[in-house]
Amino acid sequence: MKKEKHAHHGGAWKVAYADFTTAMMALFLCLWLTAQDTKIKEAIERAFRNPFSAVTKESMGIIPNKDVQATHQQSGQFNSVSAVEMETMRRITDDLSRILQQQDEAEQSVKVELTGDGLRINVFDRLKKPVFEPGTDNFTPYGAWVFSTLAWELSRYTTFKIELEGHTETGVDTKPEALTKWDLSTERANSALRKLIQSGVDTAQFAKVSGYADTQPVDNSLATDEVNRRVTIMLRMKETMAAFAAQTAAAAQASPNDSHSN
Numbered sequence: 001m002k003k004e005k006h007a008h009h010g011g012a013w014k015v016a017y018a019d020f021t022t023a024m025m026a027l028f029l030c031l032w033l034t035a036q037d038t039k040i041k042e043a044i045e046r047a048f049r050n051p052f053s054a055v056t057k058e059s060m061g062i063i064p065n066k067d068v069q070a071t072h073q074q075s076g077q078f079n080s081v082s083a084v085e086m087e088t089m090r091r092i093t094d095d096l097s098r099i100l101q102q103q104d105e106a107e108q109s110v111k112v113e114l115t116g117d118g119l120r121i122n123v124f125d126r127l128k129k130p131v132f133e134p135g136t137d138n139f140t141p142y143g144a145w146v147f148s149t150l151a152w153e154l155s156r157y158t159t160f161k162i163e164l165e166g167h168t169e170t171g172v173d174t175k176p177e178a179l180t181k182w183d184l185s186t187e188r189a190n191s192a193l194r195k196l197i198q199s200g201v202d203t204a205q206f207a208k209v210s211g212y213a214d215t216q217p218v219d220n221s222l223a224t225d226e227v228n229r230r231v232t233i234m235l236r237m238k239e240t241m242a243a244f245a246a247q248t249a250a251a252a253q254a255s256p257n258d259s260h261s262n
Contacts, residue, residue, distance in 0.1 A: 121233040137187035151199030163208040169228040186211025
């Protein structure tokens with residue numbers, strides 16, 4: 001008597017089972033999230049909105065860690081930006097270089113450089129590519145495009161504090177005549193502030209706006225060189241600034257006690 005063969009049912013059940021387990025995992029994650037406190041929820045939200053900047057000094061991941069925070073408080077002084085901060089700054093540098101596409105260094109309008117204090121962005125007002133109308137704080141179409149482009153990039157990284165500085169070269173001709181180089185450098189920094197805010201940068205990110213006239217020329221340049229006619233954007237990490245402020249306050253409080261004990 002011939003034995004009948006059972007029909008092959010395929011692996012459809014495996015696919016259905018995989019979908020079921022995936023749905024259950026998603027359900028468990030949602031239930032876990034709803035049971036967490038506000039701080040953890042905010043940390044996870046930051047991770048999805050901007051994965052790169054979600055990590056902080058208080059955590060090895062996206063969720064704050066009290067043990068790690070205690071370790072930081074007991075450690076030595078912060079005298080440089082962290083590896084996460086440096087990597088963020090390198091990413092901004094690469095992004096701006098790609099967007100602005102400046103080949104000739106001698107004629108570039110924007111120079112981005114990492115420093116021990118953070119990230120410095122110099123926007124030069126050159127004769128061949130003017131950022132401002134001569135002797136005024138009014139943007140040229142090119143200058144407006146440059147600062148709008150910078151704003152688009154800076155608005156993505158809200159962990160920075162921004163300082164703006166206006167500079168001029170020696171012998172600058174200002175218009176109107178009553179406008180001095182001090183006024184001009186300050187007003188250009190203020191114009192940069194307004195343009196960055198109009199283009200999406202949060203006002204809470206700004207820490208300082210200053211004008212220095214011709215008192216701070218670029219290193220290894222003549223005081224009359226057009227390279228000194230610039231607006232400088234300095235990016236500093238909020239946490240780094242807070243660490244320095246906390247150390248300064250702690251040192252000030254400790255000084256009277258130290259002198260008393262001596």
